[in-house]
Amino acid sequence: MLSKMPASDNAQQCHVDHSIAPAQTTRGKGHTWVKSRWKNPSLLGQFSVAINTLSSWITPRNELDTSSDEFASLVTGTNDEGAKTIKDLFGEKAFNYAKPPSLVRELLRQATSPGDLVLDFFAGSATTAQAVMELTAEDGSDRRFIMVSSTEATADAPDKNLCRDVTAERIRRLNAADGKYADLAAEFAYLRTREIDFEDLDYDLTPGQAWSALEALHGLPLTTYDSSRGWNGHDGDETVLVLVDTPDSTLPDWVSARSGRNLFVYAWAPGQVEAMLAGIDVLPVRQTLVSRFIA
Numbered sequence: 014m015l016s017k018m019p020a021s022d023n024a025q026q027c028h029v030d031h032s033i034a035p036a037q038t039t040r041g042k043g044h045t046w047v048k049s050r051w052k053n054p055s056l057l058g059q060f061s062v063a064i065n066t067l068s069s070w071i072t073p074r075n076e077l078d079t080s081s082d083e084f085a086s087l088v089t090g091t092n093d094e095g096a097k098t099i100k101d102l103f104g105e106k107a108f109n110y111a112k113p114p115s116l117v118r119e120l121l122r123q124a125t126s127p128g129d130l131v132l133d134f135f136a137g138s139a140t141t142a143q144a145v146m147e148l149t150a151e152d153g154s155d156r157r158f159i160m161v162s163s164t165e166a167t168a169d170a171p172d173k174n175l176c177r178d179v180t181a182e183r184i185r186r187l188n189a190a191d192g193k194y195a196d197l198a199a200e201f202a203y204l205r206t207r208e209i210d211f212e213d214l215d216y217d218l219t220p221g222q223a224w225s226a227l228e229a230l231h232g233l234p235l236t237t238y239d240s241s242r243g244w245n246g247h248d249g250d251e252t253v254l255v256l257v258d259t260p261d262s263t264l265p266d267w268v269s270a271r272s273g274r275n276l277f278v279y280a281w282a283p284g285q286v287e288a289m290l291a292g293i294d295v296l297p298v299r300q301t302l303v304s305r306f307i308a
């Protein structure tokens with residue numbers, strides 16, 4: 014699944030989403046919850062002592078033989094590993110100071126379980142995504158990820174898009190890689206965010222953007238909106254989603270063939286579409302998105 018949400022040129026942020034149910038990002042996972050699932054009790058003990066820094070219980074792999082720290086029980090690579098991984102994948106230093114994948118992977122091994130959704134708001138070169146992919150390859154778990162990062166565009170470099178060219182590109186390259194990365198795989202969608210004023214929503218939001226938001230809202234895999242059609246339908250196993258931009262004569266038959274199912278029909282002007290689809294509720298795109306995404 015790969016879909017792209019077009020956005021204005023000044024979009025400053027995007028996210029890379031290996032999660033078909035983004036609504037779950039708000040699932041409550043406080044500190045207590047993480048601690049209660051901390052897998053290595055000796056690490057948990059260290060973690061809760063505020064005066065011990067994180068690095069005090071992590072041993073770089075190249076210091077393993079000489080380390081006398083009895084508490085340091087998480088062994089990882091160093092920044093060299095991060096730099097080397099970037100070089101392996103991009104053939105050049107595409108990102109400075111990438112974290113070692115093994116460090117993030119071992120932290121995630123401790124702090125997450127299969128099925129968890131890992132969110133990195135400052136994803137940079139997407140080391141966290143690779144760490145999730147490595148864990149999945151190792152134990153077959155279905156951990157998912159959302160990577161959020163800045164484009165790093167500036168007045169001097171207005172076209173820079175680190176998120177597209179490094180964050181998402183790393184995941185693309187890992188998916189295509191052979192050799193030591195051959196087992197890593199993650200379907201994902203690359204999306205860009207942009208700000209739209211409420212009052213401009215009807216005019217500024219394209220049907221394709223509304224489509225991605227509605228699919229996400231209903232927990233459906235993201236698909237590409239076909240703007241050459243007056244309406245698009247997503248015929249999911251459990252949920253059927255329809256977004257009507259311009260109704261046409263093919264719509265009533267398609268919808269009525271699915272009327273016994275979990276059906277959601279959206280339109281910009283529901284009244285007109287409801288008149289065509291006797292007995293079927295048609296939901297307003299604008300109000301739905303405003304009430305869902307604005308507190």
Ligand SMILES: C[S@@+](CC[C@H](N)C(=O)[O-])C[C@H]1O[C@@H](n2cnc3c(N)ncnc32)[C@H](O)[C@@H]1O
Binds near residue numbers: 136137138141163
């Ligand atoms: C320290 S780097 C993260 C490195 C990452 N752990 C890795 O291994 O590649 C922080 C990243 O956050 C991004 N960033 C900074 N401010 C941001 C913001 N407000 N929203 C999203 N990302 C941001 C930066 O562009 C940078 O790529």
